[in-house]
Amino acid sequence: MANKLLYHFFDDDDFLMISGKIKEIEKITSGEIRVALKDSLSFRERNKSIKELAGGEFIRLGMHDTRDKTGILLYINLKLRKFYILADDGINNKVEQETWNNIAAGMEADFQIGQYTMGIIKALDKVGSILNEHFPIMADDTNELSNKVIV
Numbered sequence: 001m002a003n004k005l006l007y008h009f010f011d012d013d014d015f016l017m018i019s020g021k022i023k024e025i026e027k028i029t030s031g032e033i034r035v036a037l038k039d040s041l042s043f044r045e046r047n048k049s050i051k052e053l054a055g056g057e058f059i060r061l062g063m064h065d066t067r068d069k070t071g072i073l074l075y076i077n078l079k080l081r082k083f084y085i086l087a088d089d090g091i092n093n094k095v096e097q098e099t100w101n102n103i104a105a106g107m108e109a110d111f112q113i114g115q116y117t118m119g120i121i122k123a124l125d126k127v128g129s130i131l132n133e134h135f136p137i138m139a140d141d142t143n144e145l146s147n148k149v150i151v
Helices: 012-025 050-060 097-112 116-134
Strands: 032-038 071-077 082-087
Touching: 012 032, 012 116, 032 050, 032 116, 050 071, 050 082, 071 116, 082 097, 097 116
Parallel strands: 032 071
Antiparallel strands: 071 082
């Protein structure tokens, strides 16, 4: 069965909850948030770091093409048991990577006690607060990227 590992940790209701949270957050910020959950690696990806894997997914999803460079990706690889929060240049000009690392540490603590979906939801809330502070919603804002969880 494809995505067997993925469905060990999440179900379709979890994906809907995460997508709904992204939609809710994007009503208050011009930032574009995506969550990618992966449960495997291709042969080419085997020797890449988690940051490189997140970067590849960021490009593949077209997150680097947002109008104001305000895309942010929560990349989670279940096979590696690692994750990375990657923000585009517009965000990185105002927010230090350490901020995202701190949010990731909180997510990791939730993951360690089996709270996978809630860990992501809480991380998204924190990301949303930071994006709203630096990139509030604008009158001409459009939702440039899907809110759907990438699996």
